[in-house]
Amino acid sequence: MSKIYFQGTFGAYSHLAALSIDPKAEVVPCKTFDDCFVQASKDTNSKIIIPESNRITGNIGIEYLIFEYRLNIYAEYFQKIEHNLLGIPGTKVSEIKDVYSHAQALSQCSKFIKSNNLTEHVRADTAGSAEMVSISKDKSKAAIASSLSAKTYNLEIIKNNIENEKGNLTRFLVMGKKILQPEFSGKKYITSFLFKLKSKPAALYQSLGGFAINGVNLTKLQSYPEKNSFDSFFFLCDLDGHIEEPRVQKSLEDLGLHCQDFHVLGVFEADKQREINK
Structure with missing residues (x-):
């Protein structure tokens, strides 16, 4: 039986999302997000499900853990939030x-x-x-x-349904230690990665040119300061496409020329909810 760790107690929205993804999994609560990442780093056969952002209130604030532990992202899942x-x-x-x-x-x-x-x-x-x-x-x-x-x-x-706005969604990421990647086929994919730029003027502007030239759409680009620093930043990025697509490969190669640190976090199928919400 597979094991999925989540933050919170039984009955949490993360628990609900875990059951939606794998109803047969053993679902294990953790006190903090840090605990989830630690468990998944130690137990290579387990997964974690982590809320990454909410449609209304924005980022949940787990980016520093993604940067620190660099677990592989297997899937994204959009959970409807009904309060x-x-x-x-x-x-x-x-x-x-x-x-x-x-x-x-x-x-x-x-x-x-x-x-x-x-x-x-x-x-x-x-x-x-x-x-x-x-x-x-x-x-x-x-x-x-x-x-x-x-x-x-x-x-x-x-x-029931006392939320201000109907149709609220939280985006969850399913992550783990093992590196797994779907084969490139006719489906829609997201490639997620993080990078830190070399320290030089206009570095971000120059680094993103390859995506425009190769026609690759960035769906997420966020900067975060490194631990104990206000002048060193890393970036989390999602793009539309599979890493094996030539245009994606070329744009990432162009980005790499400007990077001090680059790490692919995962390639996974885009949740069907993305199409619904267009």
Whole structure:
């Protein structure tokens, strides 16, 4: 049986995403994102599923771990985020005074929270908030979390789909120590890599010219400072295409001329959700 590590507790959106990817896998919770990466580095037969960005609130903030551990990316998965107000069975919305959840979930449900005059309490994760409410048995407390959390902690969905905007998605990455790469065929692929440029004027501008010349579309380009540094940056990048395509190879060769550090993180099929959201 395969093993998938995720950050949080049972019932988290990461847990939901792991079950969607591999329903038969052994799903193992970790306290932090760092723990997930450490486990996958030690256990070569395991995978981790990590939220990378959210459609509304942006980056989750795990880029430094991607840079440090350089695990291979096997897949991307877009999980629909549907927030629910969970409480002790039999509770009415009017009885609830305090609501607990992750900061991003609270932000994504701000309109509902304000219209019901609820007091926000930030917690480490959504599922952990649901577990706390369940243990408290206090009808004045509620959590914002997934429907899976409601089942896991015997809570009732007092109000479903309370998010400000419908159709919210979180992009998850499935990663591991082993290097696996799909063969190039007629499917749509993403090639993900990181690089650090040589220190010279206009280095970024010059390094990206090869992508334009070769007609390669960059779907993600983000800079991050190296640890304990404000003048040394690395870049995370995704492009449309498979690394075996000649135009992709040529553009990466051109980039390499300007790099001090270059590392391919993975080649994987593009999630079908990308086409839906165009």
